[in-house]
Amino acid sequence: MSELSFSPREIVSELDRYIVGQKDAKRAVAVALRNRWRRQQLDSDLRQEVSPKNILMIGPTGVGKTEISRRLAKLAQAPFVKVEATKFTEVGYVGRDVEQIVRDLVEAGISLLRDKRRKEVQAKAHLQAEERVLDALVGQSATPSTRESFRNKLRSNELDDKEIEIEVAAPQGNGMFEIPGMPGANMGMIDLSDMLGKAFKQPGVKRTVKVKDSYEILINEEADKLLDQDKVKADAIDLVENHGIVFLDEIDKICVRDGRSGGDVSREGVQRDLLPLIEGTTVSTKYGPVKTDHILFIASGAFHVAKPSDLLPELQGRLPIRVELRALVHEDFVRILNDTDASLIKQYVALMGTEGVTLDFTDDAIDVIAELAVAINSKIENIGARRLQTVMEKLVEEISFDAPDKNGETIQIDGDYVRKQVGELAGDTDLSRFIL
Numbered sequence: 001m002s003e004l005s006f007s008p009r010e011i012v013s014e015l016d017r018y019i020v021g022q023k024d025a026k027r028a029v030a031v032a033l034r035n036r037w038r039r040q041q042l043d044s045d046l047r048q049e050v051s052p053k054n055i056l057m058i059g060p061t062g063v064g065k066t067e068i069s070r071r072l073a074k075l076a077q078a079p080f081v082k083v084e085a086t087k088f089t090e091v092g093y094v095g096r097d098v099e100q101i102v103r104d105l106v107e108a109g110i111s112l113l114r115d116k117r118r119k120e121v122q123a124k125a126h127l128q129a130e131e132r133v134l135d136a137l138v139g140q141s142a143t144p145s146t147r148e149s150f151r152n153k154l155r156s157n158e159l160d161d162k163e164i165e166i167e168v169a170a171p172q173g174n175g176m177f178e179i180p181g182m183p184g185a186n187m188g189m190i191d192l193s194d195m196l197g198k199a200f201k202q203p204g205v206k207r208t209v210k211v212k213d214s215y216e217i218l219i220n221e222e223a224d225k226l227l228d229q230d231k232v233k234a235d236a237i238d239l240v241e242n243h244g245i246v247f248l249d250e251i252d253k254i255c256v257r258d259g260r261s262g263g264d265v266s267r268e269g270v271q272r273d274l275l276p277l278i279e280g281t282t283v284s285t286k287y288g289p290v291k292t293d294h295i296l297f298i299a300s301g302a303f304h305v306a307k308p309s310d311l312l313p314e315l316q317g318r319l320p321i322r323v324e325l326r327a328l329v330h331e332d333f334v335r336i337l338n339d340t341d342a343s344l345i346k347q348y349v350a351l352m353g354t355e356g357v358t359l360d361f362t363d364d365a366i367d368v369i370a371e372l373a374v375a376i377n378s379k380i381e382n383i384g385a386r387r388l389q390t391v392m393e394k395l396v397e398e399i400s401f402d403a404p405d406k407n408g409e410t411i412q413i414d415g416d417y418v419r420k421q422v423g424e425l426a427g428d429t430d431l432s433r434f435i436l
């Protein structure tokens with residue numbers, strides 16, 4: 001389906017724009033993605049034989065495991081879901097729940113495709129939406145000349161703030177049946193709302209909105225009318241089967257260690273339930289059956305206590321590619337702040353820019369932010385690059401509050417300012433536990 005054919009080198013350099021370091025992990029996912037493209041080039045018999053080489057990412061929290069996978073999926077325009085493996089060890093867990101992962105992936109695929117197809121029909125949908133706005137403004141019986149004069153006013157944005165009443169489709173409820181006593185087993189069940197929707201036209205809901213806000217709603221509706229929904233569903237399943245990516249976090253937490261029992265029983269149960277998904281099975285979804293054979297699984301965990309060898313042997317075999325991600329150090333933090341696209345610094349500068357405030361971070365400031373993040377990580381808990389978010393938020397707290405009164409001003413943030421705003425707090429272990 002996807003014509004994307006980036007070489008591994010191109011994939012890595014694309015990931016480099018957002019993620020600092022972690023070369024091995026980037027290379028591994030780049031090869032995995034390229035292998036999918038290679039597989040697509042094979043003739044169909046051989047293509048069915050090639051199974052994905054799933055990846056096990058080993059590394060502490062907050063060092064880029066999820067980010068690499070998510071960016072990869074985005075680059076490949078592939079449906080993506082992230083699931084915590086521990087979720088399935090919770091009370092009330094019923095074996096089949098793991099299949100929900102695939103159903104969620106299909107939903108991701110549907111919305112991805114729908115967005116893409118909507119864009120393709122955007123121009124036409126826009127024209128149809130305009131007609132509906134005009135209907136709401138002048139009614140269907142108005143003379144052509146009145147209609148045209150309103151059309152001109154509309155196009156020159158003169159009517160943006162005028163309120164109109166539009167009729168939009170009623171929100172679709174989740175009309176899925178559940179089998180009593182089998183929560184979560186709503187897989188292949190009949191979607192009632194879907195059936196009713198087809199049999200009877202559901203009445204719309206009237207909403208009063210401003211002209212300028214009506215467009216987005218109406219364009220989406222008109223675009224959906226132009227789409228072939230059945231084709232979207234079929235294509236989404238194809239997309240999921242051949243390009244879907246599942247990120248399974250905290251896989252180390254469902255390991256069973258020697259000499260322990262109790263909770264470990266359910267952990268091993270989860271591994272056994274996950275196995276067929278990874279080995280390849282067919283899951284029923286409300287859009288139709290989905291084969292999981294070629295879905296790429298990226299499992300991840302810190303493996304501080306358990307080791308990959310504590311996983312079920314079958315599972316180990318299904319995660320043949322092992323990559324280690326290293327803990328981040330001071331220089332990494334500096335680069336994350338300075339060099340990445342859409343870095344936190346760039347985000348804050350842009351956000352304050354909307355208030356007419358120019359934020360100017362000195363190199364010294366960045367250095368001190370990184371230094372404090374490292375210090376707090378080692379003193380309290382190492383949460384990796386996530387620490388930058390809490391530190392930055394605290395740092396700009398005051399500026400952020402006062403920004404609307406400071407239109408036109410330039411505020412320089414230097415090392416001293418960072419020390420003043422965050423440094424003292426960081427020195428107080430008890431306080432920083434709550435705030436940073």
Ligand SMILES: Nc1ncnc2c1ncn2[C@@H]1O[C@H](COP(=O)(O)OP(=O)(O)OP(=O)(O)O)[C@@H](O)[C@H]1O
Binds near residue numbers: 018020066068250301
């Ligand atoms: N190497 C890195 N370069 C740039 N940003 C990073 C890096 N590592 C982490 N981050 C940022 O830190 C945040 C957390 O990272 P991420 O979600 O990838 O953690 P993780 O390694 O998957 O941890 P966990 O296993 O706890 O989910 C994200 O906002 C991410 O952008």
